[in-house]
Amino acid sequence: MPMFVDTSPPGQCIFCRLVAGEIPSAKVYEDALTIAFMDIGQVTPGHVLVATKRHAATLLDTTPEEAATLMQTARRVALAVRTAFDPPGLTLLQANGALGGQTVAHVHLHVVPRHEDDGITFTWPRQEPPAAVLAGYAERLRAAL
Numbered sequence: 001m002p003m004f005v006d007t008s009p010p011g012q013c014i015f016c017r018l019v020a021g022e023i024p025s026a027k028v029y030e031d032a033l034t035i036a037f038m039d040i041g042q043v044t045p046g047h048v049l050v051a052t053k054r055h056a057a058t059l060l061d062t063t064p065e066e067a068a069t070l071m072q073t074a075r076r077v078a079l080a081v082r083t084a085f086d087p088p089g090l091t092l093l094q095a096n097g098a099l100g101g102q103t104v105a106h107v108h109l110h111v112v113p114r115h116e117d118d119g120i121t122f123t124w125p126r127q128e129p130p131a132a133v134l135a136g137y138a139e140r141l142r143a144a145l
């Protein structure tokens with residue numbers, strides 16, 4: 001269970017207030033569509049959040065331009081993290097919905113510098129269904145595109 005969940009209504013959420021300058025943040029970068037700032041939780045030193053400026057709850061609520069710019073900004077930030085912190089690894093994380101691990105319902109992407117024994121764990125219950133099952137899943141998705 002996440003330790004903290006922001007239940008503010010859209011437009012008054014923590015990140016909307018941060019974008020509006022109503023609450024302080026350690027800002028790294030901004031452009032017309034996105035903003036990057038230090039995560040208050042700093043899982044490792046240099047942990048940055050990249051968020052849309054407009055309130056969109058999840059990735060599924062973004063425009064194609066916002067989604068593309070989120071990743072472009074994440075890439076810029078990742079290059080800066082490499083220059084400034086030089087971590088041996090880097091993980092991007094983007095959570096959607098409470099069950100997806102999202103605690104602030106305003107779309108954002110984590111840029112997390114990674115180090116040996118940094119305490120971050122991610123369980124991934126790998127399964128290997130038969131090829132026919134994979135083909136069925138792909139068919140459902142192609143029909144949905």
Ligand code: 5GP
Pocket residue numbers: 002014018023025026037038039040041042049094095101102103104105
């Ligand atoms: P999520 O769990 O939704 O993927 O990530 C939300 C992140 O927002 C958490 O890592 C948390 O530390 C960060 N966060 C929550 N409130 C604030 C805040 O007021 N300022 C900043 N800079 N980060 C915040």
Ligand code: ZN
Pocket residue numbers: 010011012013014015016017054055056105106
């Ligand atoms: Zn918001």
